[in-house]
Amino acid sequence: MRTAYNEELRSIADSLVDMANLAGSAMARASSALLDADLQLAESVIAADERIDDLQRDLEARAIALLARQQPVATDLRVVVTSLRMSSDLERCGDLARHVAKVARRRYPGRAIPQDLRRTILEMGQLAERLMAQAAEVLLTRDTDAALQLEQDDDRMDELHRMIFHHLMDERWHHGVETAVDATLVGRYYERFADHAVSVARRVVFLVTGEHAEDATAQTPA
């Protein structure tokens, strides 16, 4: 009985890592689609989000079945409940990657991002991918130091997000309103993606240490 329980718990943890990997890869590809105006890539990101949604639904069903059958208490119970919440974070990250891809699709064959914002968006995309890889690592290793590193990297994301706004508010901005709207939305998508990655890491830290960090999603980006 105990072995079956541990196996089920491990399979839920594995699914979370799978979701994190898929979400990170989706955001990386969405960023390429955005910067290169690659319609085919954008479409593939949009279509692939279903896979993450399926994983979440499946994870949820298994978590509830496990609660019903095994009736865990204390730490085990908290692990299962927290897994449910982390799966919501990761499912949302898939949505945000899809949103970025949709901006790319909407402006095709044009490019949504002008040259002078390219470097910032490129860094946001890479940082988002890295943050999610770190979150996956934290899920696997439960390394609280890695989780702290993630918080610091998220500070850089906030900085990049602010840089977009400074750019948009600059009098020399000459790309018009449509491009400003796109950049505003895309900036927010990356920033939220990073928040959710941080949130996953924080939940792992909470499971390990029992200490509650402030909820990442409570932070305001702009």
Next chain:
Amino acid sequence: MRTAYNEELRSIADSLVDMANLAGSAMARASSALLDADLQLAESVIAADERIDDLQRDLEARAIALLARQQPVATDLRVVVTSLRMSSDLERCGDLARHVAKVARRRYPGRAIPQDLRRTILEMGQLAERLMAQAAEVLLTRDTDAALQLEQDDDRMDELHRMIFHHLMDERWHHGVETAVDATLVGRYYERFADHAVSVARRVVFLVTGEHAEDATAQTPA
């Protein structure tokens, strides 16, 4: 034992209704602060969000305690797990009201919203408040018809959200980029708020009928 259990379950349901009422009221006040450039009101919305966050943390602790002590199965288990997810939706709605209030504060003593967007934003604010009141109603009554009505009202929110973009993309837009960025963000906040209200109602419907509607948060706003 059974009575204690039912009382705990009822108290969790009551907290969800409290959270919905607070979130709806916060968004209504944030909308007034935004349209009237009322700094004091904006500050009060920003400060009051803590109350919703506290309610969520408290609800989560009680739900986990209930799972540990009472070991519910089948429908009861699903009610508790779903309550946890609904509390996340509602906590996020509080954040979104706070974000709207922060836009008002950032532009004070100016107005973030120009006259020609005023009517649209006013309707979005009222609709957001109404959607959340309906979600609270559905939580209380478990009336699946009311939940369906909510979906229809959310279609109007999507329409209003699109109207903002049409406005921004119009060649006659002459309010500059800063105002366009504010309107883009605010539009997104209302739209996400509505999504979460619909999500709460859908989760109730799922509890009642066992039929899974597509997740509201999976929809793209723009």
